[in-house]
Amino acid sequence: MNMEGLWYKECSQGRRFIIKITPGENLTTRLLQFAHLADVRYAMIVSALGSVKNVKLRGIKTGAKLPITAPRVTIHEIEGPLELLGLQGNIVPGEDDLLDCHFHIMMSKSSGEVVGGHLYDAQVFATCEIVLTELSVEGVERHVSKMGGIPTLYIDEGGA
Structure with a gap:
């Protein structure tokens, strides 16, 4: 369905893992390997905790304009280890029907400082x-x- 500035489609929850x-x-x-193995094409993260290291994430620069391009973002690489406070996002089919993920991560450093952003990559430290x-x-x-300027959801008005 579509209203000006808003697209939506009803969905229901399936299996939980x-x-x-x-x-x-x-x-x-x-996570993408698991989704492929379990034949999960659409999913969302309900909760996540643990610890991570070697994290690569993106933040949008203050005052940036659209479209989001490389000069308008800051890439952060954090060695860690860090406490994983939260991970949210979804898995949906993307280009060529291959599964694609969009995750945002929130972590704390040993100082207690909280950092986060759009997750590119992270290695599990003790567990996840x-x-x-x-x-x-x-x-x-x-x-x-x-x-x-970034990958985003496309919602087809037709079909189920």
């Missing part, structure tokens, strides 16, 4: 425990938005 990722594993790679729920929906994909 408790996932443990072990030390040294890549967080995003393992995730609850993931499958979504039952069709006609939702991720494509690069000309206006935003």
